[in-house]
Amino acid sequence: MLRIPCPHCGERDYTEFRYGGDATKLRPAHGSGDIRAWYEHVFLFANPKGSHREYWQHVQGCRQWLVLERDTATNTVGSASLARRGGVA
Amino acid sequence: MKLLSRYSALGLARRALTNVRWQRAWRSASPRESYDVVIVGGGGHGLATAYYLAARHGITKVAVLERGYLGGGNVGRNTTLVRSNYQLPGNTEFFEHSLKLWEGLSHELNFNVMLSQRGQLVLAHGPSQLDVLARKGNTMRLNGIDAELMDRKQIEGFLPFLDYSKRSRFPIYGGLFQQRAGTARHDAVAWGYARAADRLGVDIIENCEVTGFLRDADRITGVETTRGRIGAARTAVSVAGHSSQVMALLGLKLPIESHLLQAFVTEPIKPFLDCVISFGAELFYISQSDKGGMVFGGHIDGFNSYTQRGQFPKVQTVAECAVALIPAMSRLRLLRHWAGIQDMTPDGSPFIGRTPFRDLYLNAGWCYQGFKATPATGWCLAHTIAHDDEHPLIRHLALDRFERGNGFDEYGLGLSTWRQ
Secondary structure (H helix, E strand, C coil), X not given: CCEEEECCCEEEEHHHCEEEXXXXXXXXXXXXXXXXXXXXXXXXXXXXXXXXXXXXXXXXXXXXXXXXXXXXXXXCEEEEEEHXXXXXX | CCCCCCCCHHHHHHHHHHCCCCCCXXXXXXXXXXXXXXXXXXXXXXXXXXXXXXXXXXXXXXXXXXXXXXXXXXXXXXXXXXXXXXXXXXXXXXXXXXXHHHHHHHHXXXXXXXXXXXXXXXXXXCHHHHHXXXXXXXXXHXXXXXXXXXXXXXXXXXXXXXXXXXXXXXXXXXXXXXXXXXXXXHHHHHHHHHHHHHXXXXXXXXXXXXXXXXXXXXXXXXXXXXXXXXXXXXXXXXXXXXXXXXXXXXXXXXXXXXXXXXXXXXXXXXXXXXXXXXXXXXXXEEEECCCCCEEEEEEEEEEECCCCCCCHHHHHHHHHHHHHHCHHHHHCCEEEEEEEEEEECCCCCCEEEECCCECEEEEECCCCCCCCCHHHHHXXXXXHHHHCCCCHHHHHHCCCCCCCCCCCXXXXXXXXXXXX
């Protein structure tokens, strides 16, 4: 079972969370007309085999969006921090 | 090394009586300096492509490079279903072409792939869902594909062991049945294509990982591998869950994320379920293997991973689907469960065709539907490589379709890899 260390609630089963994808992607600026940048943001994935920073929302807990470090090759979980603080612990 | 020329019933009987050893089915080839076509990935799709290149296009100087052992990836990890009940123009024709190839495959390959056209029933749990299935069935029949709409009473006579009680959470309202759908033995598909391709001169090279590409500006001229440098006039990449890693060697990002899909088999029981059933209330599909085990699967785990082992909560939700549909299954024990790395795309449809690099072709992003597509993918990719132009059946599956606003969303689930 993947367990996620929520900064507010402590370590919980991943089933309490909603997955939100790659957290390293930067959304193009509001009003940006650069279609290529939007395409890359929405559709392309680094999809690494190894270290991955990703969003999870603790929907059955504090309801905060978190940024979690996880190794996609082993599912080893690192630290989690609040996304609204930029994912910095 | 002597290869057995052709399998036959007489040859089988002779070997059974004389205790003569079976020869190996394909050569253990060493890489040559260069090939007309190098195919990266020795799964079902890669092997089928090599076979059709040799058999249909006369291109026999072909190598298939496999990092591990043949058939160790998704071709040996799926739930073995074949069907052609697709609705969107493009998919309907492609998957029907695939099913027609399946129907002749054992003869074509001289290898029994054990195709069993036992039929597949997709269930509807309400009138609106049955309307959608009726529309899909009409689309299929207009395209000359068999489809039969069934009401609850017909299904009750046909499959009496489903949950028809008043307590059922998702009452069965009707369904769409395709008799020509069914199952095939997945390992035999890999072995059959490998053996038939090998007999036409294709080199199948196992334990050979691609570590880089040889480039001449934007043209790909071969691959670097753990077994040396191999030149290629044309190169095709067909590596499913590791597509992003292989294409990253060229700095190319793909609209793909790799997720885990689990599959399950129970202890064997006597013949019980003689068709394939797809649940309509959740993604859940079940059949009974020839050995008697109930084989089933559900959704992906829900977050990207390469671990090839699944999470327990998904075991529970899939088992709940099984029991909700067939209450008698509550007393069966799971024998095994395993996971494959699925290359999920934003719209649930794959990519086959040319890439931004000349002489490099990609086949990836098959999501849940790679196995049934094996023959048609090989057929169309071989054509695409031989003519350097996409086969008409795969024009809707271009790699740049999102850039052009042409997402191809068969299931209407929206553009998200982990929600497909």
